[in-house]
Amino acid sequence: MKYLKWIVLGVVALVLVGLVVVYVNLNSIVRKTVQSQATASLNVQTTVGGASVNLFSGNVGLSDVKVDSPQGFDAPDMFTLGGTKVDVTYGELRKDPVRVDEIVIDRPRLVVEQKGGKFNFKALMDQQSRQPSEGGEPMKLVIGKLAVNGAQVALRPGIPGLANEINVTIPSFALEKIGSGEGAQNGAAIKEVVMLVVTTMASKAAESEQLPPEVRMLLKGDVESVAKEMAAKYGGQAIEELKKNLPPEVGGAVGNVLDAAKSGKDPGKSVEEGIRGLIDKKKDKPATQSR
Numbered sequence: 001m002k003y004l005k006w007i008v009l010g011v012v013a014l015v016l017v018g019l020v021v022v023y024v025n026l027n028s029i030v031r032k033t034v035q036s037q038a039t040a041s042l043n044v045q046t047t048v049g050g051a052s053v054n055l056f057s058g059n060v061g062l063s064d065v066k067v068d069s070p071q072g073f074d075a076p077d078m079f080t081l082g083g084t085k086v087d088v089t090y091g092e093l094r095k096d097p098v099r100v101d102e103i104v105i106d107r108p109r110l111v112v113e114q115k116g117g118k119f120n121f122k123a124l125m126d127q128q129s130r131q132p133s134e135g136g137e138p139m140k141l142v143i144g145k146l147a148v149n150g151a152q153v154a155l156r157p158g159i160p161g162l163a164n165e166i167n168v169t170i171p172s173f174a175l176e177k178i179g180s181g182e183g184a185q186n187g188a189a190i191k192e193v194v195m196l197v198v199t200t201m202a203s204k205a206a207e208s209e210q211l212p213p214e215v216r217m218l219l220k221g222d223v224e225s226v227a228k229e230m231a232a233k234y235g236g237q238a239i240e241e242l243k244k245n246l247p248p249e250v251g252g253a254v255g256n257v258l259d260a261a262k263s264g265k266d267p268g269k270s271v272e273e274g275i276r277g278l279i280d281k282k283k284d285k286p287a288t289q290s291r
Helices: 001-044 090-094 122-127 190-205 215-232 236-245 248-263 268-284
Strands: 047-054 060-068 078-085 099-107 111-112 141-150 151-155 164-171 174-178
Touching: 001 060, 001 151, 001 190, 001 236, 060 099, 078 122, 090 099, 111 122, 111 190, 122 190, 141 190, 151 190, 164 190, 190 215
Parallel strands: 099 141, 111 151
Antiparallel strands: 047 060, 060 078, 078 099, 078 111, 141 174, 151 164
């Protein structure tokens, strides 16, 4: 009996050690996979500081996520995430597309710069995605809900009309049914998800009365320009998500992009008409003083 007891204890110890090894390796695999996939999809270096997989619930936590600025911009990191919680069953992590019930992003920070007349988030959208370094197909996601809390946008000098850096706090918002709409049966690319969050944050910052009117107008114009590209590349679902979270006048112009995309017309012309209409409205109104 004594030997049997020690044998049982030895087996239990080996199982526990095995579970620890699997857990550590799984965390590392998830971290490296997300980092590689995001870097390839955005075509700028993306780092993930850590990943934590709960083997029982299937939840995944990501920490210290940083997205580099596109080439030519000054900020080392254009977009950072304080923490990310992903509610997904373990089995879904191995499927294509990966179906996620909910993602919660805490304390994201977007740095907005302009160089050569182009905003950095527009430059990020213009980047061509590439294949992941480890090979295989790019990851696609279907997300039930994506909630963003405690967001902040930092606008740096260099934008015409902006002399000092201004930090704008963004109210919490949520995007729903990403990658599951018309034309998106195969899920959304990581870049599409990131651009939805970044563009929504930029558009909400454009509503802040902390910013001079000319800066607000410039931001809104580039949001519409990004919407044009997203409509052409990702289809109507991406624009629907943007439209829900944009200011009324910009949302209306983006709605024209969506209608054009659905009717088979050139969405670019609708964007140009929308931007001209937005500028004409600004010219007709007296400039308001920022608070």
